[in-house]
């Protein structure tokens with residue numbers, strides 16, 4: 001941190017119809033710092049950063065970068081001034097290679113083809129310098145989420161950047177990948193760059209940032225030095241009250257077996273075996289967690305249980321009824337609800353309004369439709385009700401869901417699933433992108449379901465989430481269940497070893 | 509919505525005032541874009557005519573006056589609009605499901621051939637039975653022809669774009685075979701079928717013009733399809749499949765089933781259009797029964813942003829253009845190539861403007 005001002009966003013106003021998303025925001029960023037931006041879902045963080053990058057134009061206000069006013073609403077200007085952003089949802093073309101993605105839209109096609117060798121060389125050089133491990137000729141669709149993220153970051157570095165903006169970069173990362181990312185950010189700052197970092201995870205913010213700005217109700221309410229604050233105080237600034245992260249989990253004796261999985265084998269989408277003889281049970285009044293580094297078969301497990309991936313062998317019974325061999329349509333008729341991992345791919349239909357996303361699985365049943373016709377007024381009423389109960393912020397039930405902030409989309413999905421009639425609830429990543437206040441709310445609702453006698457399977461890469469909610473935790477590694485643990489924070493290290501494929505006994 | 513965000517400071521215009529303006533401007537904007545497209549294209553066309561040594565003003569005068577000259581010329585426009593609206597509405601349904609049916613032309617031929625086969629075969633049937641029967645035959649044949657592409661897509665992952673185009677050629681060749689073989693009218697000098705039995709003819713609604721009930725059926729079906737797509741549970745499922753097959757599977761909506769529904773519905777509309785053309789206009793089947801309605805229907809649907817109600821208006825627009833170009837050729841003696849070029853410019857510019865409005869093709873935020 002040099003103390004010199006790099007950027008000043010002054011009096012930014014922005015509205016979408018009736019919704020005010022920036023109400024005179026003032027944000028100042030110093031040269032060479034990591035500046036964290038905090039705020040509840042829908043507070044206006046992403047919009048503010050889009051304004052900075054020129055993707056959106058503000059209704060009022062000015063942006064001063066290095067003492068010079070930027071023309072609002074011009075992405076070209078932002079690029080010229082070396083302001084680069086990695087978005088909340090990645091923007092890579094899946095069937096192109098890394099290098100091809102980098103040159104996309106750059107210069108004329110001929111010069112690009114001619115210079116492909118240099119492009120490769122530069123990617124390798126940058127990747128080595130920051131230890132990113134990005135290969136220029138790798139196909140995007142073959143990369144894991146964490147790898148894609150590094151590709152996105154390197155892309156911004158490749159095009160030259162002075163101010164790097166990262167919008168919730170750690171939401172989809174495993175703890176190891178997060179460590180790596182935070183380390184990288186420090187390296188970048190050592191190299192003279194400046195970083196704006198958006199996150200809902202306070203511990204990361206505390207660990208990595210120099211200063212923090214907190215947004216609330218479309219304004220920056222405070223900017224503080226990280227060294228002069230703590231997580232508790234930040235949470236209070238964001239939400240306006242104390243947040244209890246440690247929810248009381250009433251001791252309930254688990255009831256009857258609701259879901260029983262035996263010797264489940266199945267192949268992944270690539271055709272390679274993904275699950276090997278997985279067996280477990282989930283009982284009523286019980287939350288069972290599945291921990292593991294992502295990519296160890298958790299996604300396949302969730303898809304197999306809901307009929308979205310064919311099962312090679314084994315048995316899955318729900319309340320005594322066999323699920324293997326049934327279509328996802330049939331399974332949807334059973335008492336099951338599913339919060340999917342990738343909300344953009346499965347959980348929601350982006351261009352449709354909130355109303356038409358709320359009815360996704362129940363569109364042909366009362367009260368949403370009668371005699372084959374949708375009951376629009378009832379659907380709108382129920383959507384309003386859901387928005388209220390789950391604090392979904394949007395301009396109205398007719399708003400396209402793609403206009404919602406990431407966290408608000410997730411809240412709508414969670415609310416929709418909890419409103420279905422179910423005995424078994426499958427969750428793959430519960431709080432992805434949700435702010436701490438809403439996390440508390442959502443966790444509360446999940447625990448209510450547990451008390452109400454539901455059986456819940458929670459797949460998560462967040463150990464904190466598992467410790468807070470689960471009655472027991474199963475650890476998954478390379479498609480196998482390799483251990484069971486009580487939700488005891490004291491045994492964190494053991495779980496970590498199991499997740500890495502090591503036996504805690506031999507390591508001890 | 510990004511395009512409605514002007515950079516104006518809000519303090520200048522009081523909020524209510526701005527809302528009023530936006531309310532007034534929104535419908536205006538929907539009309540303004542296609543209108544601007546047509547105007548732009550006509551300007552290009554005029555320039556092209558002038559460049560080739562024609563008096564552009566005179567030609568356009570002839571066209572505009574001629575097209576709306578009298579009841580007969582308006583009836584002719586509606587007659588051309590009938591197949592365009594029917595096909596366009598059907599394609600709206602297919603496109604909403606992301607099924608790129610390029611085979612409406614072939615489905616039109618299939619419908620026309622079936623309608624002819626039925627329409628020449630029976631004697632002594634009352635018109636109240638025969639007319640619906642001919643319509644049904646056309647619709648079913650169109651649906652069946654389209655279903656082939658649907659099944660190939662579901663079972664062999666064959667792209668419907670390719671298969672429907674190939675099916676167009678097959679339908680054309682089969683029609684040639686029918687009118688030179690089994691259905692040929694022995695008395696006629698040209699290869700064509702016998703005349704339909706009079707009871708099978710579509711009732712006319714504006715004598716002495718040729719206008720028949722087809723236009724009314726097209727209008728009703730446009731409304732029905734709109735309600736189906738946007739108000740019914742089935743239509744909702746179909747749209748979800750079109751936007752996100754993954755979300756559909758997650759929700760237990762069958763993707764293959766909706767592919768079949770959408771392609772068969774669009775095929776049946778094209779087949780019905782073929783039946784109307786036979787039983788309402790030509791009364792006989794011959795080799796080139798369609799002047800390309802099946803392809804123009806694609807532009808009709810796209811211009812309407814795949815909205816069946818919108819397809820009524822874009823269908824009418826294309827019918828006007830078609831009449832206009834005929835007049836250019838016949839009355840103003842413009843060579844056909846030039847007319848085709850001008851028509852092409854109009855379609856390109858109209859569709860180009862339409863693409864600007866389709867949100868999924870615009871860069872999003």
Ligand SMILES: Nc1ncnc2c1ncn2[C@@H]1O[C@H](COP(=O)(O)OP(=O)(O)OP(=O)(O)O)[C@@H](O)[C@H]1O
Nearest residue numbers: 016021041042043044045046047403404405406407
């Ligand atoms: N294009 C748009 N049209 C209408 N409303 C929008 C649009 N983009 C954003 N919004 C609204 O602006 C508000 C702020 O959104 P933004 O994405 O900035 O929130 P955020 O602070 O990034 O939240 P999160 O933590 O959930 O990502 C939201 O309520 C959202 O619904």
Ligand SMILES: [Mg+2]
Nearest residue numbers: 046088405406
């Ligand atoms: Mg955001």
